[in-house]
Every structure is written in structure tokens, then in C-alpha cells.
Amino acid sequence: MGAPYDPTDERTALAGGPHRPAYHFAPPTNWLNDPNGLIQFDGTYHLFYQHNPAEPVWGDIHWGHARSEDLLHWTDEPIALEPDSPNVDADGCFSGCAVDDDGVPTLVYTGIDDDRARQCLAIGDETFRRWEKPSVNPVVETPPPGVDRFDFRDPFVWREGDGWSMVVGAATESDSRVLLYRSSDLREWEYRGAVFVDDRPDVMWECPALVALGGRGRGRGGDQGRSQSRSWNQNRDQYLMLGSLLPTRAVRYYVGSYADERFEPRREGILDAGDFYAPQPFVDESGRIVLVGWVEEARAEPAQRAAGWSGLMALPRELSLDEDGRLRTAPVDEVRRLRELEYELPAVGPEDGTVFVDQPRSETIELVATVSETDTGTEPSTASLSVLRSPDGLEETVVRVDPDRGTVTVDRSRSSDDPAVETHEQTAHFEPTADPVTVRCFVDRSVVEVYADERACLTSRVYPTRADSTGIAISTDGASVDDGTVWELASVWDDFAPSPA
């Protein structure tokens, strides 16, 4: 562990591949799933992730690692955790988190061996490159009675009061639950009961997280542990609980109160209705809640093997509550720095038919447009934004917005000529509105990431096959697109571009 690691060649070899993202984080090579150990430490952001360094398919799970100063440009770091400890984690280092233990970076993760899950630590130093598994591992050896020995995973830890709290996802025969533990030193943990129970059988809450939402000012400084403990003291009624649920793979959120070691939900919803799973939130040094989630593939395994890589991370998002207590999700402000050439979009009304946009022709864009209902009284009232469109229109991905119904849909039925990719429609819901809805749509080669008024979001994978599937078209039905802008976005991976022939 910690050997010099320079995956520049791997990244360069994969750069420029038709579906390789230009401004989303993908692994240098091979497999990636859940984000882990998100933390900002002495100003630098760290992203760890579930990683198979040998193949672009799930298995032999390590923790990959990258660092960034701006949540956009990432530098690969040595692999942080290897599955190498018999009776602890020899079959995999599964998901977990990072905390700042009074200046000592500490990872908390699930070790898998012999189909048993145990909660473990790895202790780092200020380089974030050497991770030692202490002899006290595992720090939680067995689950409480009634909990499955394997479905007991994904610790999420925060500082609370004068100690540490941890939630762990768990399944019993009859329900799924989020277990709460307390510790004064991260090494000895006391089980305190289920903080939340989902009483449906055959459900498993993976990657649970509990984080204080409200009343948090910006720019107060402090580390993850400290800012979380401050909010815990102040805002017990504004907590966010997240879970990634098997078998449907829905990412649910609940806003509610956290008091007396119980979480009581008031509102719930789907965080992202697309190919999005296992997100992790963290509190950064400015006090904002930043969320990173895994964007899965929607192509078959042979295509992943042929590509040499699998999986990427959605854009980092900031989560907040609006004045009505509803959750808001927006890409972090830093994402605006990617904007390069800017183009105006024409206004398009129901009489205009399909309007083809001449410029830009690009597979890496941000498109912002405002959709309003018109007074025609027709049903439905939708605007369709077609991206990654070939000049003959045979390949295109259509983002359809319906303010009246409160839906945003990504129609992938014609996204790709490849018959072996998923094509089902994906839809996110928000409260229906007669007001204009502003849509931000990020296109990055094989990712279409859509935000509707920060109230709904949807991240979909698409795999255009034609080099000229780079166009934009707009049409409406009972709605109008009032104004809009498109930017070509910069690549964050320019250092890895293959040298021109």
C-alpha cells in the first residue's frame, strides 16, 4: 500500500474514447462504484471509491482515491485500501466514510470475509497516502441479534456532542433498519438501537447517511466533525436521512427530526431517478452539504470490458432546504467555471415546430432553458430538448419537461444505434407548477444530468454511436422555451489527452 502510483498512462490510453466523460470523475481504468470517504481536509477534497483495479467489472473491492482543490479537477492517488486481512476484509473493503479524528484522517469501512461483514478502521497521516489497519479491527465484529451477517454494512460516522455517532445499514428477516452506534474514540462502539426502521421485508438500506441540514451558515471553517457537531446542537428538526435501497435501487431521502436517537421523517422523495446510486453527503469546510453519487453503466458487460472502464461520479451537488422545508439539489457553484464558449438559444413556441440549433455542435455542454406553459389549454404542455442528436435525427436523447404535471423525463429510445444498451425512459417528479421551470442539462458524452429548478434531478447514461451525434433541437407542445443559453464545457482531463497524431 502507498507505493508510488501514476495512472497517467492508463488515463491517457482511455482518454478520447467515445463515451469517456470530459468533466465527470471516472476511474483511471477498470471498475468504480460507490463514492466513499468524502472529506475536505486542510482545504483539499478527497474522494475515495469502490474500485476493482484489475477489471472493469465488480469484484475484489479496493478503495481507490483521488484528491482535488475544486471538486472538478482530480489527481489520482495511490490505492488506499486493499482487501488483505484474513477474518476481517480479505474478500473486500466495502463502502464507508472518512472523519477527522482531531487531525488524524480516519477511514471507517465494512470489511467482508467469508460472507460476513464487520466494521473496520484505517488510520492515515497528513499525506493521505499511508493507511494502517489497526490491530483493534474489526471495531464492530458482529451485528445485533436478528440482523443478517452480510447485510450489515456501509458505516457513516459523524461527531455528535462529545463523541462519535455511526449509522450502519442492516436487514433482518422482516425489515430493513438503520442501526445507531455511539463511541468516544472510534474504537469501542456501543449499539444504541435502530434510528430508523423501514418495515418492508426484502428491502436492504445500503449506504445510509444522516446529516444536519438547516441553519448552517457559510464560511465558518472547521472540519467535517466540528461543523456537524455544531449543527447537531442547533437543528434537531432539520435532518436529512439518505438510503440506497435494494432491490429497486431507488435512492430515497427523508427530511425530518433527529432526537433521542430516533429519526422521524416529515417529507420524503427520490434524490435522483436515473442511473444514480449510493451517494454520500459530507459537510465541507465552508459548511455546505456536498453530495457525490455513483452513476452506473447502462451498457452490457462486454461493452464495459471493451471500453476498459466502468462507472463514474455525478457532478458534486449542494443540498439545502428552501423556506418551505423542501430539499434543493444543485450542482456546486464551482461547476460554472467549466463554461467556455457561450451561445444563445432561440425562443421556441408551439407554432415553431422543431427548431434545429446550429451551434454548438458538442458532446460536452451545459444547456439552460426556461420552460413556460402557454395559454392554449392543451394537454400536455411539454418542451422537448434534444441533445446528442445526429444531423438526420436518427440518434438523439430527448429531455422532456412538463411543468403542469411536474415531470422531467429522459427518453433514451433513440439515444443509441447499439441494441445492447438500456433504453427505458427515466422520469423525475417535482410539485406541478404554473410557473416557468428552469432546466439545467449537462451533457458529457455518455452522461445526461438534468436539474429542474433544483427540485428534481435525473442522471442518465446514453451511448451514441455516431461521431456527429452532437447537435441540439428544441420543440414544444403547449409550452414555450422562453430563453436559453448553451455553453461548451471545458475538459478537466486535458492533461491526459492523447498527443495529436
Ligand code: FRU
Ligand atoms: C452499494 C454497495 C454497498 C457495498 C458496496 C460494495 O452499491 O452494494 O452496500 O458496501 O456497494 O461494493
